[in-house]
Amino acid sequence: MSENLIELLISWGVDARKAASQVEYLAGATVPFAIWETVYTTVLSTLFAYIIGLPLGIILVTGEREGIRPLPPALMKILNTVVNLLRSVPFLILMVCVKPISRFILGTSIGTVASIVPLTLAAAPFVARVVESSLREMDRGVIEASQSMGCSPWQIVTKVMLPECRPSLITGFTTATITILSYGAMAGTIGGGGLGAMALLRGYGRQETAVLYVAVIFLVILVQIIQSIGTAVAVKTDRRIQHTQTKRRKGT
Amino acid sequence: MEEPIIRITGLTKHFGGGENEVAALEDINIEIRRGEIFGVIGLSGAGKSTLVRCINLLERPTAGSVVVDGKEMTALGPKELRQARKSIGMIFQGFNLLMQRTALDNICFPLELAGKGRKEAVARARELLEVVDLASKEKAYPAQLSGGQKQRIAIARTLAMDPRVLLCDEATSALDPKTTRDILRLIQDINKRLGITVVVITHEMKVIEEICSRVAILDHGSLAETGTVEEVFANPRSEAGRRLVYPDGVPYEVLRQEAACARVIRVAFNGGTAYQPLIASLAIDCGVKANILGADTRNIDGRAFGTMLLGLPEDEAQAAKALAYIRSQKDITVEEVPDYHE
Ligand SMILES: Nc1ncnc2c1ncn2[C@@H]1O[C@H](COP(=O)(O)OP(=O)(O)OP(=O)(O)O)[C@@H](O)[C@H]1O
Numbered sequence A: 001m002s003e004n005l006i007e008l009l010i011s012w013g014v015d016a017r018k019a020a021s022q023v024e025y026l027a028g029a030t031v032p033f034a035i036w037e038t039v040y041t042t043v044l045s046t047l048f049a050y051i052i053g054l055p056l057g058i059i060l061v062t063g064e065r066e067g068i069r070p071l072p073p074a075l076m077k078i079l080n081t082v083v084n085l086l087r088s089v090p091f092l093i094l095m096v097c098v099k100p101i102s103r104f105i106l107g108t109s110i111g112t113v114a115s116i117v118p119l120t121l122a123a124a125p126f127v128a129r130v131v132e133s134s135l136r137e138m139d140r141g142v143i144e145a146s147q148s149m150g151c152s153p154w155q156i157v158t159k160v161m162l163p164e165c166r167p168s169l170i171t172g173f174t175t176a177t178i179t180i181l182s183y184g185a186m187a188g189t190i191g192g193g194g195l196g197a198m199a200l201l202r203g204y205g206r207q208e209t210a211v212l213y214v215a216v217i218f219l220v221i222l223v224q225i226i227q228s229i230g231t232a233v234a235v236k237t238d239r240r241i242q243h244t245q246t247k248r249r250k251g252t
Numbered sequence B: 001m002e003e004p005i006i007r008i009t010g011l012t013k014h015f016g017g018g019e020n021e022v023a024a025l026e027d028i029n030i031e032i033r034r035g036e037i038f039g040v041i042g043l044s045g046a047g048k049s050t051l052v053r054c055i056n057l058l059e060r061p062t063a064g065s066v067v068v069d070g071k072e073m074t075a076l077g078p079k080e081l082r083q084a085r086k087s088i089g090m091i092f093q094g095f096n097l098l099m100q101r102t103a104l105d106n107i108c109f110p111l112e113l114a115g116k117g118r119k120e121a122v123a124r125a126r127e128l129l130e131v132v133d134l135a136s137k138e139k140a141y142p143a144q145l146s147g148g149q150k151q152r153i154a155i156a157r158t159l160a161m162d163p164r165v166l167l168c169d170e171a172t173s174a175l176d177p178k179t180t181r182d183i184l185r186l187i188q189d190i191n192k193r194l195g196i197t198v199v200v201i202t203h204e205m206k207v208i209e210e211i212c213s214r215v216a217i218l219d220h221g222s223l224a225e226t227g228t229v230e231e232v233f234a235n236p237r238s239e240a241g242r243r244l245v246y247p248d249g250v251p252y253e254v255l256r257q258e259a260a261c262a263r264v265i266r267v268a269f270n271g272g273t274a275y276q277p278l279i280a281s282l283a284i285d286c287g288v289k290a291n292i293l294g295a296d297t298r299n300i301d302g303r304a305f306g307t308m309l310l311g312l313p314e315d316e317a318q319a320a321k322a323l324a325y326i327r328s329q330k331d332i333t334v335e336e337v338p339d340y341h342e
């Protein structure tokens, strides 16, 4: 099996020694491990980014002057400015900048786990904006109806806004996860692990094209899986389109 | 007399500030009696929605007082206000149902807010589905319901709060005539059976005629008149009331009766003197007081064009004098309006 692969690579004009070392690398445990690293970095970073970004996104909507629980305009201005500032710094630079924070929290700034901190901090403002734009789709009339029923701001957020915006929030969550996955791949250049590091350090750095392609293929597969699941869940749980769906099913 | 359930005094609401300040409501005084169906009618932009929204304080009045069921709404803190709102149901033109919940769960919503357990809430919601005649749609989502059905669910949802008052802001405006009638009948039924006071906001006369006992006419943010529906519709006193009751112009017979004048004449101005001087000189030169019943005249460079309806006094001699005087004016033609019976 691996002999055939080496021969295939050689037939493509790859140097014999290099072909052998690449196939050996790809056949080992490093690829599954890189996938695993990418998956858990993405999952944990997304989780933490939402822990910060979700409340922040909610506040950006509810705290406005016309929102359901207006906050001091000065505070809203500061929040918006901070989010915009963080969003405007290119991710790679932001990651380098927050390395000291990583060192402070985890004692190290190198490694896969350490890359979760900058990933989280870089993704949180992005998540906040994604959440914000989902919640802005909320029908004002429905919020007014709940206010007329005596809902508190907290009840409006938890019982009305979040459930009613669920499909859009799930779509946003999918986008955010994929963005964080690609951020994580870039983190490979500054000491993170996973498929990104594999593609950049081995594939690009050592000119091992086969390794590069394999890493990219797995990244593409991961993105496809996340996107398909995200879209399917968003559509499946959206009660507004059930009507047309059943109709279509009957029609065909 | 019994204390009104809603007493609105000196209610004023301005939007915006500075140059683009809009006076949506100006010194409104209304009393709504316990158990009645009270209508508020007015043209688009008259301030009807603003008025109902001031009742449950979705809109905070700029000035004035709103007392609902003995509570001064404007004086309540956030928590007390939420409590007070629970006894004021509201339904909307756009239904405003929770799209991600089934019909049953929409009705359960206020019960959840009240801290009722799931079992109890479901049982009550099922009862209310019966009340609005939609028991078969329990599991349907709003997207699967027609407009009329959505409004029924919205009504059931407010009934779940056990309200004393039901506010309806154009609740039937998005519905066809037949569905409108059904929904109105349901509201009437609720009013009778449960004794809930209803405030109906609409721009349609039909709605008021169908279910209201008393009506207030709102015009450009002011209260034009209030009274029983029969009174107001039979004899609208305000300009706005007339426009609503007679959208195609006031019939002559009504005008004539009101003006208590025997004859109505139509005066056409063809570019001569304006009409104010004519009326004035009629009074001064002939001692005849003419009633202006309606006018559609324009002044162009100080010259008048258009027509005006005048009511002349009963006295034959005076009327003849006035007619002769007007006929003698330049650029004015007169014709008598025959009896208004076609
Ligand atoms: N939030 C707001 N900000 C500024 N102006 C407003 C606001 N709400 C209403 N207005 C203004 O107040 C006036 C009355 O509006 P309102 O919605 O109460 O009218 P309405 O009688 O309900 O009309 P319609 O029949 O079209 O619903 C309008 O001139 C409107 O532009």
Ligand SMILES: [Mg+2]
Pocket: B048, B049, B050, B170
């Ligand atoms: Mg309105």
